[in-house]
Amino acid sequence: MIGFILRRLLHLVPVLLAASALIFFMMYGVPGGPIGALVGENATPEQIAEVTRRFGLDRPVIIQYFDWLWRALNGDLGVSLHSRVPVMQLIGERLPATLQLAAAATVLGLLIGIPIALASALHQGSWLDRILSGWGALALGVPTFWVGILLILLFAVELRLLPAASAYVPFWQSPLGMLRATILPAATLGLYVSGIFARFLRGSLIAELNADYVRTARSKGLSEGVIVARHVMRNALLPFITIVGIMLAGFIGGSVVTEAVFTYPGMGRLVIQAISSRDYPLIQGSILVILAIYILINLMVDVLYVYIDPRIDYD
Amino acid sequence: MHRSDRTGTDQTAAPVLSIRGLDVTFLGSGKPIHAVRGVDLDVFENEVLGIVGESGSGKSVTALAAAGLLPRNALIEGSIRLNGQEVVGADDDTLRRLRGQDIGVVFQDPSTTLNPLLPVGRQIVEGEIAHGRLASSAGQARAVELLREVDIADPDNRALQYPFQFSGGMRQRAVIAMAMAGRPRVIIADEPTTALDVTVQAQVLALLAERQKQTGAAVVLITHDLGVVAEVAHRVAVMYGGRIVETGTVREIFSQPRHPYTAALLRSAPRIDVTGDRLDPIPGQPPTPTDMPTGCAFHPRCAIGEGRQKCRAEEPPLRILDGTRRSACHYAEEVPPPFRSGSGSVPAIVRPAPVSAPEPLLTVDDLRVHFPIRAGLLKRVVRTVRAADGVSLRVAPGETLGLVGESGCGKTTTGRAIMGLVPTTSGSIRFDGQEIRGLDRTGMRGVRRRMQYVFQDPFSSLNPMLSVGEAIAEPLRIHGLYDEMGGAAWIARLFEMVGLSPSVAHRYPREFSGGQKQRIGIARALSLKPKLLILDEPVASLDVSIQAQVVNLLQDLQRDLKLAYLFIAHDLSVVKHISDRVAVMYLGRVVEEGAKHDVYSAPVHPYTQALLSAVPVVDAATQGRTARIVLEGEIPDPAKPPSGCHFHPRCFRATDRCRTEAPAFAPVPGSPSLAACHHPGAGA
Numbered sequence: 001m002i003g004f005i006l007r008r009l010l011h012l013v014p015v016l017l018a019a020s021a022l023i024f025f026m027m028y029g030v031p032g033g034p035i036g037a038l039v040g041e042n043a044t045p046e047q048i049a050e051v052t053r054r055f056g057l058d059r060p061v062i063i064q065y066f067d068w069l070w071r072a073l074n075g076d077l078g079v080s081l082h083s084r085v086p087v088m089q090l091i092g093e094r095l096p097a098t099l100q101l102a103a104a105a106t107v108l109g110l111l112i113g114i115p116i117a118l119a120s121a122l123h124q125g126s127w128l129d130r131i132l133s134g135w136g137a138l139a140l141g142v143p144t145f146w147v148g149i150l151l152i153l154l155f156a157v158e159l160r161l162l163p164a165a166s167a168y169v170p171f172w173q174s175p176l177g178m179l180r181a182t183i184l185p186a187a188t189l190g191l192y193v194s195g196i197f198a199r200f201l202r203g204s205l206i207a208e209l210n211a212d213y214v215r216t217a218r219s220k221g222l223s224e225g226v227i228v229a230r231h232v233m234r235n236a237l238l239p240f241i242t243i244v245g246i247m248l249a250g251f252i253g254g255s256v257v258t259e260a261v262f263t264y265p266g267m268g269r270l271v272i273q274a275i276s277s278r279d280y281p282l283i284q285g286s287i288l289v290i291l292a293i294y295i296l297i298n299l300m301v302d303v304l305y306v307y308i309d310p311r312i313d314y315d
Numbered sequence: 316m317h318r319s320d321r322t323g324t325d326q327t328a329a330p331v332l333s334i335r336g337l338d339v340t341f342l343g344s345g346k347p348i349h350a351v352r353g354v355d356l357d358v359f360e361n362e363v364l365g366i367v368g369e370s371g372s373g374k375s376v377t378a379l380a381a382a383g384l385l386p387r388n389a390l391i392e393g394s395i396r397l398n399g400q401e402v403v404g405a406d407d408d409t410l411r412r413l414r415g416q417d418i419g420v421v422f423q424d425p426s427t428t429l430n431p432l433l434p435v436g437r438q439i440v441e442g443e444i445a446h447g448r449l450a451s452s453a454g455q456a457r458a459v460e461l462l463r464e465v466d467i468a469d470p471d472n473r474a475l476q477y478p479f480q481f482s483g484g485m486r487q488r489a490v491i492a493m494a495m496a497g498r499p500r501v502i503i504a505d506e507p508t509t510a511l512d513v514t515v516q517a518q519v520l521a522l523l524a525e526r527q528k529q530t531g532a533a534v535v536l537i538t539h540d541l542g543v544v545a546e547v548a549h550r551v552a553v554m555y556g557g558r559i560v561e562t563g564t565v566r567e568i569f570s571q572p573r574h575p576y577t578a579a580l581l582r583s584a585p586r587i588d589v590t591g592d593r594l595d596p597i598p599g600q601p602p603t604p605t606d607m608p609t610g611c612a613f614h615p616r617c618a619i620g621e622g623r624q625k626c627r628a629e630e631p632p633l634r635i636l637d638g639t640r641r642s643a644c645h646y647a648e649e650v651p652p653p654f655r656s657g658s659g660s661v662p663a664i665v666r667p668a669p670v671s672a673p674e675p676l677l678t679v680d681d682l683r684v685h686f687p688i689r690a691g692l693l694k695r696v697v698r699t700v701r702a703a704d705g706v707s708l709r710v711a712p713g714e715t716l717g718l719v720g721e722s723g724c725g726k727t728t729t730g731r732a733i734m735g736l737v738p739t740t741s742g743s744i745r746f747d748g749q750e751i752r753g754l755d756r757t758g759m760r761g762v763r764r765r766m767q768y769v770f771q772d773p774f775s776s777l778n779p780m781l782s783v784g785e786a787i788a789e790p791l792r793i794h795g796l797y798d799e800m801g802g803a804a805w806i807a808r809l810f811e812m813v814g815l816s817p818s819v820a821h822r823y824p825r826e827f828s829g830g831q832k833q834r835i836g837i838a839r840a841l842s843l844k845p846k847l848l849i850l851d852e853p854v855a856s857l858d859v860s861i862q863a864q865v866v867n868l869l870q871d872l873q874r875d876l877k878l879a880y881l882f883i884a885h886d887l888s889v890v891k892h893i894s895d896r897v898a899v900m901y902l903g904r905v906v907e908e909g910a911k912h913d914v915y916s917a918p919v920h921p922y923t924q925a926l927l928s929a930v931p932v933v934d935a936a937t938q939g940r941t942a943r944i945v946l947e948g949e950i951p952d953p954a955k956p957p958s959g960c961h962f963h964p965r966c967f968r969a970t971d972r973c974r975t976e977a978p979a980f981a982p983v984p985g986s987p988s989l990a991a992c993h994h995p996g997a998g999a
Contacts, residue, residue, distance in 0.1 A: 212427035218384055219422075220442030220493065221415030223407075230441075234432045309432060310477040
C-alpha cells in the first residue's frame with residue numbers, strides 16, 4: 001500500500017513536468033505576451049526593451065522555462081506582475097479557503113444527495129422517485145449564480161441571518177464562525193452537486209439492488225434494511241466515490257462563479273483575476289497547484305478503493 | 316453420482332412443498348407477461364424433484380415463486396404451501412422467517428451469487444445470525460464448520476477470504492453450505508451446475524446429493540440438462556410454455572414418456588452413450604409467454620397433434636394416467652418410445668469417409684500463445700499466461716476436428732490464433748499449403764477468404780445497427796467481391812442455405828431468436844465460400860431442441876459444400892456427434908487426439924477418461940450407471956501451471972516422473988490415438 005502511494009506520487013513528477021511545460025509554452029503562444037501587460041499600451045520601444053531585459057524575457061524561451069522550473073522546484077513560483085507579491089504567498093492565502101469551501105460543499109452535497117438517492121432507488125418508479133428525480137434535474141439545471149443570489153436575498157437581505165459577502169474563517173479557529181461565513185456559498189455548490197450525486201448513486205444502487213447476490217441475501221431471509229446497509233451500499237459506493245472525487249477536485253479551481261457571487265477569497269477568483277490582468281507567473285503557479293491537488297484527490301480516491309474493495313491489490 | 320435410495324420417497328406423508336393452481340404474471344410497461352399458467356406440484360421429504368424445460372418454460376419462475384423471491388412486479392395467484400404455511404400473500408416477516416428456516420436456494424451462477432465485498436464465511440452464517448439462531452461471536456467457528464461439511468480444504472482460512480479468491484466450484488460449494496446452513500426442509504437448486512465445468516459439475520452434484528441425504532431435505536432441481544436429471548432426480552416434472560406437461564418417476568419419464576414434448580426433447584439431445592448420424596430436432600421455436608399458441612401450447616411443433624382440431628382448440632388438462640404419472644396431452648397413449656433403437660427410425664445420412672488427402676488443409680505445430688502480464692512502474696512482465704503452450708493439430712479437407720476441453724484450457728485461444736485474431740508467440744500454422752503465422756494484414760485478409768469464424772454468442776456477435784442482409788453481405792464488400800460472387804442473388808441463396816427465407820434480409824438482429832441468429836452468423840461465415848470454418852461453441856447458448864437444428868444444419872452444409880470444421884466446444888456429447896476426429900485439451904496442451912470412435916470408446920489419457928466419465932448420461936435413469944472417476948480439485952491457473960505434466964496434481968495415475976517431466980505428445984503403443992502421457996492406457 002505504502003509502495004503504491006509512493007509509486008503514484010512518483011507518477012506525479014512527469015505529469016506535473018509535462019503540464020508545467022504545456023502551460024508555460026502555451027502562454028507564449030497567446031497574443032500579447034507578458035510585456036504588453038507590464039508596460040501598458042502606450043509604452044515606447046525603449047520602455048519595452050528595458051522591461052523585457054529587466055524580467056529576463058529577452059532570453060530564449062527554453063532557458064526561461066528551465067529557470068522558472070528550477071525556481072519552482074525550490075518553492076519559488078515567482079512574483080505576481082500585478083501585485084508584486086510572491087505567487088506562493090498569494091496561493092497560500094487562497095488555497096485553504098478554497099479547500100475548506102470545496103470540502104463543505106461536497107459534504108453538504110453528500111448529506112442531501114445520498115438520502116435522495118436511497119429513497120428513489122428503494123422506491124424505483126414510484127411518485128416519490130419521480131419527485132426526487134425532478135429535484136435532481138432542478139438542482140443540476142438551475143444556474144449556481146442564481147441560486148447564490150436567491151440565498152443572499154433570503155438569508156442576508158430579508159432574514160438578516162447571514163452575511164452577504166463571505167470571508168474566509170478557518171475552521172480550526174472558529175467552527176461556528178466558519179459555518180456562518182461559508183454556509184451560503186457551500187450550500188450553493190452543495191445543492192448543485194447533490195443533484196449529480198443523487199443521480200449517479202441512484203443508478204448505481206438500482207443496478208446493485210438487481211444483482212444476484214442481493215437475491216441470495218433475500219433468500220437467506222435478511223431484512224431489506226440489512227440488505228441495503230450491509231450488501232448494497234458498499235457495492236454501490238464503488239463507482240460513486242469516483243464521481244465524488246472528481247466533483248471535489250473540480251471545486252478547487254472551478255467554483256469561480258459562486259466565489260464571485262459571494263466575493264469569497266478562493267482560488268477560482270485568483271486565477272480569473274490573474275488571467276484578466278495577464279499576470280503570467282500567477283497564472284502558471286495557480287494552474288500548477290490546482291493540477292497537483294486534482295491529482296492528489298484522485299490518488300486519495302484510489303486509496304479509498306482498497307479499503308472498500310478486497311479485489312483491488314495495487315501491489 | 317448415485318441415487319442410492321430410488322424409492323425412498325414416502326408419498327403418503329404430507330408434501331413439504333405443495334403448489335396448486337400457480338399463475339405468475341409479470342406486469343410492466345408493456346403487455347402483461349403470463350409466465351406460469353396453472354402449475355400443480357408436490358415435493359416430498361427425502362426426494363429430488365427435477366424440473367426440466369427449455370428457456371421460457373417457466374421452470375425458474377415457479378421455483379422462485381416458491382421461495383417468495385420473485386420481483387415486486389410479479390402478480391402471483393394460486394397457492395404455495397411450504398411446510399403447511401401459505402407463501403402467496405404472506406407478509407414480509409413471514410416470508411423472511413420461511414426463507415431463514417424452511418427453504419434454501421442455490422442459484423445458477425456462482426460468480427455473481429456472492430457479495431464480492433464481504434468475506435465468504437460471514438455471508439454463509441449471516442442468515443443464521445439474522446434469525447437469532449447463532450450469536451455473532453460464534454459466526455466464524457460456525458462458518459468453518461459449514462465449509463468443512465462441503466469439503467472445502469483449509470476452512471479456517473477460507474472462511475476469511477473473499478469470493479474472488481474462490482474458484483467457481485468452491486463458490487458453489489459455499490453457496491450450498493449457505494443454503495443448507497439452517498437445515499431447511501426444501502432446497503431449491505436453480506441450474507446449480509450449468510456454469511461449471513463438467514468435472515466440477517460431477518463434484519458439486521455429488522456433494523448436493525450427499526448433503527440432501529444427510530439432511531433428508533426435499534430438493535427441487537431445475538435444469539435444462541436431461542443427463543443431470545437422469546442421474547440425480549427421483550421424480551421429474553417437464554415444463555413447457557408455462558405449464559407442467561408431464562410428471563412421473565425418472566425411470567418412467569425416460570423409458571416411456573407420455574407427452575410428445577418429453578419424447579421429442581429426449582430424441583433431440585445428442586448423447587455421449589449412443590452413436591447416431593443425425594439428430595432429431597423439434598421443429599420451430601419454443602413459445603414465448605406473449606405469443607402463446609391456442610389450445611395445446613406444443614401443437615405447432617407436435618407430430619402427434621398435427622392436423623388434429625382438438626389440439627388446436629383445447630388446452631389439455633394435466634390428467635392422471637396411472638399411479639403418479641400425469642400427462643397434459645389429449646393423446647398421451649400414442650406417444651412413441653423416446654430412443655431410436657440402433658440406427659432406428661431416423662434415416663441415417665451416409666457420410667463419405669473423409670478423403671485422406673496427402674496434405675491436411677490445416678496443420679498446427681507446437682503453437683504457443685503467451686500473454687504477458689505487466690505490472691509496476693516500468694510495466695515489466697511479471698508473469699506469463701500460457702494460454703496455448705505447444706498445441707499441435709491437423710484438419711483434413713472436408714472433415715470435422717472436435718477440440719474439447721474445460722474452461723481455461725486454451726481451446727478458444729487456439730481457434731483465434733489460427734484465425735490471426737490474437738498474436739502468437741511461436742510455432743507454425745499451415746493452411747491450404749501456406750504458412751500463415753506472422754502474415755501481415757493483407758496476407759491474412761487473403762487467408763480469411765478461405766477460413767471463417769463463427770462465434771459463440773449469437774446475441775452479441777451481430778451488429779444491432781446492421782440489417783441481417785447487410786451483415787451477411789459485409790464480408791463480401793470488405794473483400795470487394797460482392798458483385799463477383801453474385802450480389803443479391805448469392806445473399807438470397809445464403810439465406811436459403813441456412814434455412815431462412817431471403818425475405819427477412821432487411822430485418823434487424825433483435826427480431827430473431829438465438830437459433831436464427833446463429834444461422835445468420837453461419838451464413839455470414841459462408842458468404843466467401845471458405846474451405847474451413849472455425850466454430851467456437853456455436854450451439855452452447857442454444858436450447859436443446861434448437862441446438863439439434865443447428866447441428867443438423869452444420870452437417871448438411873459440410874456435406875453439400877465439402878467444408879472442413881474446427882469445432883471448439885466443451886460439450887462432449889455434441890462434439891462426439893459432429894466430429895470425425897477429436898482433440899482433447901488441458902491447460903494449453905492437447906493431451907489426446909484420435910478418431911472419434913477411439914477417443915470415446917477407448918481413451919488412453921487419464922484426463923480424457925475422467926472427462927468422459929463425468930458426463931451425466933440419460934441412460935442412468937433406466938439402467939443405473941457404472942463407477943465414475945471424480946477428479947479432485949479444479950483446473951489450475953494457466954499463469955502458474957504445475958510442473959511436469961500439467962495434469963499430475965489431479966491425476967489418479969501420477970508418479971514422480973509426472974511431477975518433473977512433461978510428457979511428449981506421441982503415438983501410444985497399442986492404440987491408434989496420440990497422447991501426452993507417461994502412463995497411457997485403458998481404465999482407471
